[in-house]
Amino acid sequence: xxxxxxxxxxxLTLGGMYALIALGYTMVYGVIQLINFAHGEFFAAGGYIxxxxxxxxxxVGYMESHxxxxxxxxxxxxxxxxxxxxxxxxKIAYKPLRKQSRLSALLSALGMSIFLSNGMMLTQGVYDAIxxxxxxxxxxxxxMISVSYLQVTIVTLTAALLVGLNILVFKTKIGMAxxxxxxxxxxxxxxxxxxxxxxxxxxAIGAGLAASAGIMYGLYYGSVKYDMGFVPGIKAFAAAVLGxxxxxxxxxxxxxxxxxxxxxxxxxxxxEYKDVFAFIILxxxxxxxxxGIMGENIDxxxx
Amino acid sequence: MTQPILELKNIHSGYGSIKALKGVxxxxxxxxxxxxIGANGAGKSTTLMTICGIIAxxxxxxxxxxxxxxxxxxxxxxxLGLCQVPEGRRIFPRLSVEENLIxxxxxxxxxxxxxxxxxxxxxxxxxxxxxxxxxxxxxSGGEQQMLAIARALMTKPKVxxxxxxxxxxxxxxxQQIFDIIERINKEDGTTILLVEQNANLAxxxxxxxxxxxTGEISLExxxxxxxxxxxxxxxxxGE
Numbered sequence: 001x002x003x004x005x006x007x008x009x010x011x012l013t014l015g016g017m018y019a020l021i022a023l024g025y026t027m028v029y030g031v032i033q034l035i036n037f038a039h040g041e042f043f044a045a046g047g048y049i050x051x052x053x054x055x056x057x058x059x060v061g062y063m064e065s066h067x068x069x070x071x072x073x074x075x076x077x078x079x080x081x082x083x084x085x086x087x088x089x090x091k092i093a094y095k096p097l098r099k100q101s102r103l104s105a106l107l108s109a110l111g112m113s114i115f116l117s118n119g120m121m122l123t124q125g126v127y128d129a130i131x132x133x134x135x136x137x138x139x140x141x142x143x144m145i146s147v148s149y150l151q152v153t154i155v156t157l158t159a160a161l162l163v164g165l166n167i168l169v170f171k172t173k174i175g176m177a178x179x180x181x182x183x184x185x186x187x188x189x190x191x192x193x194x195x196x197x198x199x200x201x202x203x204a205i206g207a208g209l210a211a212s213a214g215i216m217y218g219l220y221y222g223s224v225k226y227d228m229g230f231v232p233g234i235k236a237f238a239a240a241v242l243g244x245x246x247x248x249x250x251x252x253x254x255x256x257x258x259x260x261x262x263x264x265x266x267x268x269x270x271x272e273y274k275d276v277f278a279f280i281i282l283x284x285x286x287x288x289x290x291x292g293i294m295g296e297n298i299d300x301x302x303x
Numbered sequence: 304m305t306q307p308i309l310e311l312k313n314i315h316s317g318y319g320s321i322k323a324l325k326g327v328x329x330x331x332x333x334x335x336x337x338x339x340i341g342a343n344g345a346g347k348s349t350t351l352m353t354i355c356g357i358i359a360x361x362x363x364x365x366x367x368x369x370x371x372x373x374x375x376x377x378x379x380x381x382x383l384g385l386c387q388v389p390e391g392r393r394i395f396p397r398l399s400v401e402e403n404l405i406x407x408x409x410x411x412x413x414x415x416x417x418x419x420x421x422x423x424x425x426x427x428x429x430x431x432x433x434x435x436x437x438x439x440x441x442x443s444g445g446e447q448q449m450l451a452i453a454r455a456l457m458t459k460p461k462v463x464x465x466x467x468x469x470x471x472x473x474x475x476x477x478q479q480i481f482d483i484i485e486r487i488n489k490e491d492g493t494t495i496l497l498v499e500q501n502a503n504l505a506x507x508x509x510x511x512x513x514x515x516x517t518g519e520i521s522l523e524x525x526x527x528x529x530x531x532x533x534x535x536x537x538x539x540x541g542e
Contacts, residue, residue, distance in 0.1 A: 176402050177409060180395045186357055187393040191458060192381040192410040 002144035007267045008260070013151050013220065015259020016158030019252045020213035021236035022243065023165065024206025026251040029240070030182040031202045033102060037109040038089060039210060040233020041116035042082045046211025047224035048120060049078035051129040058132045067135055075157075078215055079208040086207030087200045089116075095196075113229075120226040128223035135219065154216045161212060162252055165205070169248055178202060182246070231275060235262070238282035244295025253293060257281075306369065308333045308494050309354070309385075309462050314363035316353045323349040325518040326363070329496075331462070336488050336495045338505035338526065340539055341515035347498040348390050350515070351464045354496075355380055355387050368461065382410045384461035388468065390498075392451040396440025400431055403439050403450055407457025417457070424453040427483065445476035452483060462494045463487065469501045477501075481508050502539035506530045514539070 021043050028036045053074040057063045063070050093112045097105045136149035169175040181188045181198040188195055217232070218224045239258040243250025258278050266274035285292060309331040317323040323346045331337045339347050352358045354365055356377040365372050367385050380386070395403050404424055408417045425432030428449040434442065439450060448468055455463060465484065469477040485508060487493050499505035506512050506526040514522040514535065522529070529535050 173405060173409065176398060176406055179398060180406050183395045183397060184393055187389065187395065188406075189357065189377040190355060190381065190387050190389060190393075191406050191454065192378050193406070194376070194378045 003267070005145050007263050009145070009147055009151060009155075011260035011263035012256070013154050013259075014263055015256035016155055016162075017213040017216050017220075017255075018232065018236045018239045018259050019255025020158060020161060020209045020216075021232060022239040022251040022255045023248065024210045025237050025240040026243065026245055026248060027178075027202050027206050030246040030248075031178065031199055032094070032098070032105075034094060034105050034109065035237070035245075036094075036203075036206075037106070037233075038093070038112035038116055039206065040229030040236070041113055041120070042086055042207035042229070043210040043214040043217070043232060043236075044120060044224065044226065044229035045085060045116065046078040046082045046207075046214030047218045047228060048124055048129060048214075048226075049081050049211065050074045050215035050218050051131055051224055053077050054132050054135075055129075063132060063134070071135065075212055075215055078211040082207040082211035082214075083204035086203040090200060090203045095199075117227055117229065124226055126226065128225050129218075130223050131218040133222060150219055154220060157212070157216070161209060165209070165248070168205075174201070235275075235278040238278045238285075241290075242281055242285050242292055244292030247292070247294040250292055250294030305332060307331055307366070308368055309496065310366040311350070311354065312364045312366070314350070314353055314360050314365065316349060316358050316360045316362075318358070323518055324353065327515075327518070327520055329513055329520065331494060331496050333461075333494055334488070334492055335511065336484075336497065336509045338497045338499060338502075338509035338512040339515055340499055340502040340505055340512060340529075342539075343500060344517075345515040346518040347515055348466050349518075351387055351389070351466050351496070351498055354464060355385070381458040381460070384459065385464075386455045386458045386460035386462070387464040388451045388455045388466060390466040390470065392444075392447045394439035394442065394447045394450055394454075397438055399436050399438055400442070400450055401435040403454050404431075404457055407454035411457075411459070420457055424456065427486075428453055445472050445480070448472060448476075448480055449483075452480070452487075456487065460493055462496065465495060465497045467498060467500065469499060469504060477504065484508060502535070503530070 021039070024039045024042065025036060028034055028039070054063070054070060057070040089112055093108045094105050097108055136153055138149045140147045140152070169178060177188065177193045178198055178201070181193060181195050185195045214224065217228070235258055236255060239254035240251045242257060243252070243254030258281060261277045261281060262274050265277040307330040311327055311329040314324050314327045315322065327346070327350055339350065341347050349358060353360050356372065356375060360373055368383065372380065395406065398406070401421065404421050405417070408420065411417055425435070430446055431450055431453060434446065439447065442450060468480050468484065472480065481504060484495060488495050497505055497509060506529050509526045512524065512526045512529045513520050514529070524532070
């Protein structure tokens, strides 16, 4: 039982990260029907920016005295950086292709992914960038179950971001405009909504969330690497498909499920296969219910 | 002499190689109700979409309120008071009735006035008030048309373009919709350019009318004169 609960907490931590990444896939798909294969790179870039910012603070000795401020700053800088990066990527690689076939943009996304990942390799090197390990060292112990402060921080932060996104999308006027743009761009223009601005905003939000997940990943696993966006990116994509691509609630749910399945699969079946479970789910969903859990039908279910 | 509030000068436009409009000229004076009638595929909807900049004019000029608007981006036009209720109403199907209305006022920041205008819309269309939390896609055709008009009014239009407001609606609902259109014109002084296949209805509501055939204006006259024109009666009024 203790083992089960322990795994549940680990699954929640990992699943939350997948959910944060999956949201970017699903929101972008909702608005422009593109699978942004470069999305995993925003996750990696966020991880790097976080590492650089934290290393700087550690270097000037600010980290021990003000860990919370350092961490907050690293999140804000990484999220803002990746938001602007994503806006730029959209303008350069996708916007000129918006009137072309969907395949063109998809190929452009793959190219962008390779470009960004290699860009990170060239500028940051091929070796792991280490995260400072002195953050959140303590643990809560409940008998056999042990939860690190770090896990609590990650889960809390993830929950806050997910709630914040829900409020933005479902309760504010700009969120309404996002949903309207996903449903009918021509009509949105007729009520003075600029689809270009909404598309930029969607990319920015998606990339910001992925960047936050990148830092969490770095904190959790201790380091980041230039190619780290690939596997979590595809798993998060599987999560988005599982939830119903284009559906925000679905992406959150899908992320949690993929995280749980991975942790429980590794814990109870075999750690060797931990990367396989997400893909089994992806294939099963595509085979049996391509619209996913929350999806109604492919063309109709958007943001 | 007053200037037209909306004027099309020799407009050509289309979809790729298909030329839908071949030199269309239309003038609408402030406060007028003008109808464009014509058969399916004559280019009526294309005309409205070209005015709104959704389809780019290949040739010719669109003038609105003293300025040429060919190069103005479509999402800017509602903020200038030019608004369209498109064919098929195009309600945002998974947004609630109220959210649809709020988005009509997307560019406006006067929160209190917006809330007041929403109340006003519910007074004008009580059924929308009853269904304010329902998703737009679940409304009936008539209710959707009412919502589409109410949403357009939220933009505070000076000129309202209406594309086939009667399409697919029961006669009693159509009458209701046209009463509302008349009210909008009389009470708010909103200029209306109306596109209809139902020529009889449109010409009764309008002061002037244009007849459109295969992308060109074939006739232009007072609505009464068109209603009494034997050719029009034969071609469009089913006699």
